[in-house]
Amino acid sequence: MLETIGPNKRRKVVDEEDSEHSKPWVEKYRPRRLDEVTAQDHAVNVLKKTLGSTNLPHMLFYGPPGTGKTSTILALTKELFGPHLMKTRILELNASDERGISVVREKVKNFARLTVSKPSVEDREKYPCPPYKIIILDEADSMTADAQSALRRTMETYSAVTRFCLICNYVTRIIDPLASRCSKFRFKSLDTGSALDRLSYIAEKESVGYEDGVLEDILKISRGDMRRAITLLQSAYKRNDLQGTKKITTSEIQEISGLVPDSLITELATKIAGNSVDEIAAYVNDFMKKGWAVTSVADQLHSYYLTSDEFSTDFKNKVSWILFNTDAKLTNGTNEHIQLLNLVIQISEVQKIS
Numbered sequence: 502m503l504e505t506i507g508p509n510k511r512r513k514v515v516d517e518e519d520s521e522h523s524k525p526w527v528e529k530y531r532p533r534r535l536d537e538v539t540a541q542d543h544a545v546n547v548l549k550k551t552l553g554s555t556n557l558p559h560m561l562f563y564g565p566p567g568t569g570k571t572s573t574i575l576a577l578t579k580e581l582f583g584p585h586l587m588k589t590r591i592l593e594l595n596a597s598d599e600r601g602i603s604v605v606r607e608k609v610k611n612f613a614r615l616t617v618s619k620p621s622v623e624d625r626e627k628y629p630c631p632p633y634k635i636i637i638l639d640e641a642d643s644m645t646a647d648a649q650s651a652l653r654r655t656m657e658t659y660s661a662v663t664r665f666c667l668i669c670n671y672v673t674r675i676i677d678p679l680a681s682r683c684s685k686f687r688f689k690s691l692d693t694g695s696a697l698d699r700l701s702y703i704a705e706k707e708s709v710g711y712e713d714g715v716l717e718d719i720l721k722i723s724r725g726d727m728r729r730a731i732t733l734l735q736s737a738y739k740r741n742d743l744q745g746t747k748k749i750t751t752s753e754i755q756e757i758s759g760l761v762p763d764s765l766i767t768e769l770a771t772k773i774a775g776n777s778v779d780e781i782a783a784y785v786n787d788f789m790k791k792g793w794a795v796t797s798v799a800d801q802l803h804s805y806y807l808t809s810d811e812f813s814t815d816f817k818n819k820v821s822w823i824l825f826n827t828d829a830k831l832t833n834g835t836n837e838h839i840q841l842l843n844l845v846i847q848i849s850e851v852q853k854i855s
């Protein structure tokens with residue numbers, strides 16, 4: 502008996518170490534306490550106050566991806582109930598769960614109906630343990646309007662013993678009667694300063710070597726999405742680890758992120774200016790063979806034209822309009838090659854007359 506327990510136990514310890522080591526950094530560095538959530542001072546300060554009074558309203562968190570919405574509600578519930586009680590007091594449903602009307606009626610109601618479990622003496626000493634349960638509906642903007650409607654009544658019926666936290670990217674997709682029942686918390690894209698602090702903290706903890714300016718480049722590419730920034734850093738680090746190289750460079754980051762190299766964008770813009778349609782078409786043919794995503798090309802052309810002093814405001818306006826149309830068509834799933842060709846020929850026409 503003892504012989505079998507021994508090796509098994511050892512394996513468990515090794516597994517735990519392994520899993521900590523191989524955990525994606527976004528999870529490893531997910532803020533555990535409200536204090537660790539950076540750059541969302543307004544939301545965090547208000548929520549901290551509710552910790553003191555234990556009087557929590559229904560909440561609606563909204564804002565762009567990777568800005569700390571899910572992390573904040575998880576940190577808040579942990580600080581309210583502690584890790585043990587949390588298990589019985591929280592129901593978390595996200596877009597991967599079935600969330601039609603039937604689920605709202607059944608799962609949410611069944612959980613809301615359960616009596617509130619009693620905290621242990623130990624938990625009561627350490628945490629506020631307020632007498633209600635929290636239902637988290639993550640990615641609530643993907644719920645149908647009917648399912649959202651069904652939620653209105655449930656929210657009211659069980660409001661004495663439950664609080665709802667709806668989380669979404671697009672607040673306009675939440676029906677008005679539901680939104681008006683909640684306190685709204687807007688999560689903004691992380692500003693470069695706070696994001697840089699957090700990213701350098703992670704880089705230091707993981708002993709990541711990088712050249713000057715690399716972290717800034719990562720943040721520029723991820724545009725305030727901290728999840729994307731951390732994932733990029735980890736991918737670059739993994740790649741260097743495998744190849745035995747030490748410092749991460751800007752060109753590596755560009756390659757991993759699928760960003761078209763600046764030199765290629767400049768080359769494309771130069772071709773557009775002052776070449777015939779036939780020459781441009783031939784160039785686009787070759788360009789498409791390189792496999793770049795046309796949405797990235799359009800996005801980068803946008804930055805190229807708009808940030809340059811070389812072009813007039815009128816020209817920039819016209820190019821923006823052309824790019825807007827291309828983007829809309831690409832989102833609808835039209836042919837990439839035709840769209841790129843159409844885009845560059847239109848820009849070249851505008852350039853000829855301005």
Ligand SMILES: Nc1ncnc2c1ncn2[C@@H]1O[C@H](COP(=O)(O)OP(=O)(O)OP(=O)(O)O)[C@@H](O)[C@H]1O
Pocket residue numbers: 526527528530531532537538539540541564565566567568569570571572573669670688691699727728731
């Ligand atoms: N404000 C923040 N402070 C510190 N880390 C953050 C912050 N926002 C995001 N992160 C990092 O990014 C990861 C993803 O954050 P989170 O899941 O909270 O984003 P989200 O706002 O819920 O995004 P989505 O809308 O895509 O669900 C976290 O694990 C954490 O590592």
Ligand SMILES: [Mg+2]
Pocket residue numbers: 570571572639668
């Ligand atoms: Mg989330």
